[in-house]
Amino acid sequence: MTRPLRIQYPNAFYHVTCRGNEQREIFRDKEDREVFLELLARSLDIFDVKLAAYACMTNHFHLLVCTPKGNLSEFMRHFNISYTGAFNRKYHRSGHLYQGRYKAFLIDADNYLLEVSRYIHLNPLRIKSKDSQEKRWHDLSQDDQTSLPGYINQRNWKEFVHYRIVLDYFGGDTRKSRTEYRSFVEEGFRKEVPSPLEKGKGTGIIGKENFVEEIKQLFVKDKKSSREQPALRE
Numbered sequence: 645m646t647r648p649l650r651i652q653y654p655n656a657f658y659h660v661t662c663r664g665n666e667q668r669e670i671f672r673d674k675e676d677r678e679v680f681l682e683l684l685a686r687s688l689d690i691f692d693v694k695l696a697a698y699a700c701m702t703n704h705f706h707l708l709v710c711t712p713k714g715n716l717s718e719f720m721r722h723f724n725i726s727y728t729g730a731f732n733r734k735y736h737r738s739g740h741l742y743q744g745r746y747k748a749f750l751i752d753a754d755n756y757l758l759e760v761s762r763y764i765h766l767n768p769l770r771i772k773s774k775d776s777q778e779k780r781w782h783d784l785s786q787d788d789q790t791s792l793p794g795y796i797n798q799r800n801w802k803e804f805v806h807y808r809i810v811l812d813y814f815g816g817d818t819r820k821s822r823t824e825y826r827s828f829v830e831e832g833f834r835k836e837v838p839s840p841l842e843k844g845k846g847t848g849i850i851g852k853e854n855f856v857e858e859i860k861q862l863f864v865k866d867k868k869s870s871r872e873q874p875a876l877r878e
Contacts, residue, residue, distance in 0.1 A: 651848070651863050654714045657696075657751040659760050659841065659850065662724065663704040663743045670731065670741060671700055677789070679730050680705070685804035687723035691715055696757075696809040699767040699790040706764045708757075710809065720746050749844040750859065752851025759840040760850065761810050762832045765792040769833055781833060785826070796826050 664670040671677050677700050684707075688695055693715070697708040711719065728741040751760055768789055769780055785796050793800035795807055807817065814821035814828075831837075844850040849859055 652714045657710050657753045658748045660707040660748045662746040665740045665743045683726045691719040693719045694806045697761045697764045697791045699764045750849045752855040755852050756850045762829045765790050
C-alpha cells in the first residue's frame with residue numbers, strides 16, 4: 645500500500661492532531677500539560693514553526709501551525725519523540741504513547757484559518773457536560789487547556805503563541821480585535837457550527853475548490869493513481 649503523500653512547502657498552514665495509543669490518556673494531570681507546552685515551545689523555536697492555536701484534550705491534542713521553512717514532518721517527529729520520552733520517564737513506562745503517526749490537514753488560510761482556530765478552541769466543549777452553557781464558556785475562556793484565554797485577555801498571553809496570525813483578520817492586536825474574536829468563537833459554541841474538518845475528508849485539504857485543485861496539480865505527481873492522494877501525515 646502506497647504511503648500517503650506529504651505536502652510541505654514554506655508558509656503552509658496545517659491543523660495537526662495526534663491521539664493516544666488505544667485512546668489512552670496522554671495527559672494525566674496538569675503537570676503533564678505544562679511539560680507538553682514547554683516542549684512544544686522548545687520545538688517551535690528549534691524548527692522556526694509558528695503556533696496560532698492549540699488544545700490539550702485528555703487523550704489527544706490539536707495544533708494550528710504555520711511552517712515558514714516547510715518542515716512539518718521534522719517538527720512533529722522531534723516534538724512527539726520529546727513528549728513521549730518525558731511522559732514515559734515520569735510514569736516508568738516504555739513503548740508508544742501515540743496511536744500511529746500524527747494526522748494533518750493542509751489549510752486554505754485565506755478562507756478557513758479562522759474556522760479551524762475556532763474549532764480547536766471549542767474542542768473541550770464537544771465533551772458532554774451537565775454544566776450550563778454559561779459556566780462551560782466561562783471555564784473555557786479561563787483555562788489554559790487551549791490558547792483561547794490569551795486571545796481574550798493579554799494577561800494570559802503565552803510567548804510561543806503567535807496571536808497576530810488570527811487577530812490580523814480582525815484588524816490586528818487590539819482590544820476591539822480580541823473582543824470580535826471572542827464573539828466569533830462564542831457564536832460557534834452557541835450555534836454549534838459544523839466542523840471545518842469535514843471539508844478536508846478525502847483530500848486532506850481544507851480549502852476552496854480552486855485551492856484544492858492547485859495543490860493537487862503542484863504535489864500529486866500521478867493524478868491517475870487512486871493510491872497517491874494528498875492525505876497529510878508524517
